[in-house]
Amino acid sequence: xxxxxxxxxxAKGRPFxxxxxTDGRNARDGRNIxxxxxxxxxxxxxxxxxxxxxxxxxxxxxxxxQMTDKVKLLYKEASKKAA
Numbered sequence: 001x002x003x004x005x006x007x008x009x010x011a012k013g014r015p016f017x018x019x020x021x022t023d024g025r026n027a028r029d030g031r032n033i034x035x036x037x038x039x040x041x042x043x044x045x046x047x048x049x050x051x052x053x054x055x056x057x058x059x060x061x062x063x064x065x066q067m068t069d070k071v072k073l074l075y076k077e078a079s080k081k082a083a
Contacts, residue, residue, distance in 0.1 A: 002065040004057060006039065007032065016040055019052060019071060021060050036060070039074055052078040 003024045010016030017039040020032040037052035057075060061067065067075065 002033070002060065002063070003068065004036070004060060004065050004071050005068045006070060014042060019074065021065060050074060050078055050081070054078055054082065
């Protein structure tokens with residue numbers, strides 16, 4: 001099953017997450033199909049906290065991809081910010 005989930009990056013104690021589309025059987029930081037955005041939970045100042053291509057996410061969901069709970073929350077947040 002295709003999943004839309006977070007992939008961790010960044011240094012120890014400074015997390016940074018890419019929002020990716022991947023096969024559910026792949027490892028968390030393993031191979032991905034497409035990168036659709038990023039999430040920086042410790043953004044400060046003028047740094048961007050969340051960047052998400054909602055059109056791509058919507059297209060993947062229409063094809064049957066499943067979003068994780070955290071990605072659903074981030075998608076809602078990005079939708080509110082865009083509107």
